[in-house]
Amino acid sequence: MSTREPHTGREPDGAAPHPGPLGHPGPLGDVLVTTPSFGQTSRAPWEVFEAAGAAARRSAFAHPLAEAQLRAEIRDMEALVVGLDPVTAAVLAAAPRLRVVAKHGVGTDNIDLDAARERGVRVVNAPGTNTGAVADLTFALLLAAARKIVPAHAAVTGGRWDRFFGPELGGRTLGVIGFGRIGQAVARRAHGFDMDVVAYDPHLPAEVFAAAGVRSVPFDELLAAADVVTLHMPLMSDRPLLGRRELTALRPGALVLNTARGGLVDEDALADLLHSGHLGGAGIDVFSTEPPVGNRLLEAPGVVLTPHCAAFSDQANRAMGTAVAADVVRVLRGEAPVNAVV
Ligand code: NAD
Numbered sequence: 001m002s003t004r005e006p007h008t009g010r011e012p013d014g015a016a017p018h019p020g021p022l023g024h025p026g027p028l029g030d031v032l033v034t035t036p037s038f039g040q041t042s043r044a045p046w047e048v049f050e051a052a053g054a055a056a057r058r059s060a061f062a063h064p065l066a067e068a069q070l071r072a073e074i075r076d077m078e079a080l081v082v083g084l085d086p087v088t089a090a091v092l093a094a095a096p097r098l099r100v101v102a103k104h105g106v107g108t109d110n111i112d113l114d115a116a117r118e119r120g121v122r123v124v125n126a127p128g129t130n131t132g133a134v135a136d137l138t139f140a141l142l143l144a145a146a147r148k149i150v151p152a153h154a155a156v157t158g159g160r161w162d163r164f165f166g167p168e169l170g171g172r173t174l175g176v177i178g179f180g181r182i183g184q185a186v187a188r189r190a191h192g193f194d195m196d197v198v199a200y201d202p203h204l205p206a207e208v209f210a211a212a213g214v215r216s217v218p219f220d221e222l223l224a225a226a227d228v229v230t231l232h233m234p235l236m237s238d239r240p241l242l243g244r245r246e247l248t249a250l251r252p253g254a255l256v257l258n259t260a261r262g263g264l265v266d267e268d269a270l271a272d273l274l275h276s277g278h279l280g281g282a283g284i285d286v287f288s289t290e291p292p293v294g295n296r297l298l299e300a301p302g303v304v305l306t307p308h309c310a311a312f313s314d315q316a317n318r319a320m321g322t323a324v325a326a327d328v329v330r331v332l333r334g335e336a337p338v339n340a341v342v
Contacts, residue, residue: 027053028052028053028054028055028078028329028332028333029054029055029077029078029079029097029099029332030054030055030056030057030076030077030078030079031049031054031055031056031057031077031078031079031080031081031328032056032057032059032073032074032077032079032080032081033056033057033058033059033081034058034059034061034063034064034065034070034073034080034081034082034083034085035063035081035082035083035084035085035104036058036062036063036083037083037104037312037317038058038081038083038104038320038321038324039317039321040317041314041317041318042314042317042318042321044318044321044322045318045320045321045322045324045325046321046325048321048322048325048326048329049325049328049329052329052332052333054079054328054329054332056081056325059073060073061073063083063084063085064083064084064085064086064110064290065085065086066086067086067088067090067091070085070086070087070091070094071090071091071094072094074091074094074095074098075094075095076097077095077097077098078097078098078099078100078332079098079099079100079101079102079328079331079332080095080098080100080101080102081102081104081324081325081328082101082102082103082104082110082111083103083104083105084110084290084308085110086110087101087110087111087112087116088112088115089112089115092112092115092116092119092121093115093119098119098121099121099122099331099332100121100122100123100124100327100328100331100332100337101116101121101122101123101124102123102124102125102126102324102325102327102328103123103124103125103126103324103341104126104320104321104324105125105126105130105311105320106125106126106127106130106311107125107234107235107260107261108123108125108341109234109235109261111123111341113341113342116342117342121342122331122337122340122342123340123341123342124324124327124328124331124337124338124339124340124341125324125339125341126319126320126323126324126339127181127339128181129316129319129320129323130310130311130313130316130319130320131181131182131185132185132313132315132316133310133311133312133313133315133316134182134185134232134259134310134311135182135185135186135188135189136189136313137259137285137306137309137310138182138186138189138230138232138257138259138283138285138310139186139189139190140283141257141259141283141284141285141304141306142169142228142230142255142257142283143169144283144304145255145257145280145281145282145283145302145303145304146166146167146168146169146228146255146281147164147166148164148165148166148281148302149304150304151164152164166280167227167253167280169190169193169194169195169228170193170194170195171194171195171196172195172196172227172228173195173196173197173198173225173226173227173228174186174187174190174195174196174197174198174226174227174228174230175197175198175199175200175217175222175223175225175226175228175229175230176197176198176199176200176201176214176230176232177199177200177201177219177222177229177230177231177232177233177241178200178201178231178232178233178234178260179199179200179201179204179208179209179212179214179216179232180201180204180232180233182232182259182260183199183201183230183232183233184208184212186230186232187199187212187214188212191213195228196215197212197213197214197215198214198215198216198217198221198222198225198226199212199214199215199216199217199222200216200217200218200219200222201216201233204216220249223246223249223250224249224251225251226250226251226254227251227253227254227255228254228255228256228257229242229250229254229255229256229257230257230258230259231257231258231259231260231261231264231265232259232260233260233264234260234261235260235261235263235264238263240263240264240265240266241264241265242256242264242265242266242270243266243269244266244269244272247265247266247269247270247273247279248269248273248278250278250279252278252280253279253280254279254280255279255280255281255282255283256270256279256281256282256283256284257282257283257284258282258283258284258285258286259283259285259286259310260286261286262284262286262287262288262289262290262292263288265284267287267288267295267296267297268296270282270297270300271296271297271299271300274297274300274301274302274303275300275301279302280302281301281302281303281304282297282300282302282303282304283303283304283305283306284297284303284304284305284306285305285306285307285308285309285310286308286310287308290307290308291307292305323338323339324339326338327339327340
């Protein structure tokens, strides 16, 4: 018998809400889904599992799960679909039947890839499925920070007719750090707004920048040239890429955008430089700790903050879910996944 759970998402394809936990093991294997956004705007991702005979169910715990909760729930699972939950070596060790971990998104910094490799567990993600969504939100943050839309809205709804000034984007320089899928999509949008774009990405050949009409520059040159800095690279270390030195090196009035990972920016230094007036504003979707309770950016002037929702377009939600579900099914069938990380 299937059990039902409340469905919170919209169904643009007109389908009935997904029943959620199926309550019985499928012949292909059991799949635990921890991220609440999986299959939220469309039931197509769930249908991939149903059609393949995999029994997918949502976690009983709120996302992101603590390590102990994950260990408790994963014990009999063949597959795991996660968001930002900590898939540590201890979690993997608690799941002897586990064959695949799927990241419902792109960044796999919350998954111990070495431990997965050692245990022969495949790791897959969904590159490219949320590129447009993240690039759109990055631009929404940029326009909102530049033209002070959040305080303007608050003024109007508060009965005040205050006026707000801010820079036009045309002719300004956007510095893109990490020129992969999302960085390039942001650059395309910036060109549409008549911005000059420079980029730093030490892993790409010159042709990639040339094809995009973007100048490739060394890191420090980008910091010195940019009116707006935007981050689109993975989190690789505990040391923030934009620390106090780098943020201080930015031009007076520069804007900082982060839709990549919170740990890439020294948040205290950013808050200090916003308070001092050296920086003109910031658009932030990701935080070193989420939710960002007590984070000084919450009180900093000129910020536009969103709850790690850059990937949450209707289209990306469907595309991310179906991509990871299809790869989970491939692994459970003994086939090679399309988007293998490990
Ligand atoms: P991608 O792999 O296509 O691009 C990442 C780029 O970063 C690559 O070109 C790589 O060469 C570059 N890079 C790696 N190390 C670098 C370094 N030290 N300095 C400069 N560049 C470096 O990935 P993508 O799809 O463009 O996603 C980029 C990042 O965005 C992801 O790693 C993820 O953390 C983040 N992301 C966030 C959200 C969100 O909801 N806010 C959603 C999707 C992705």
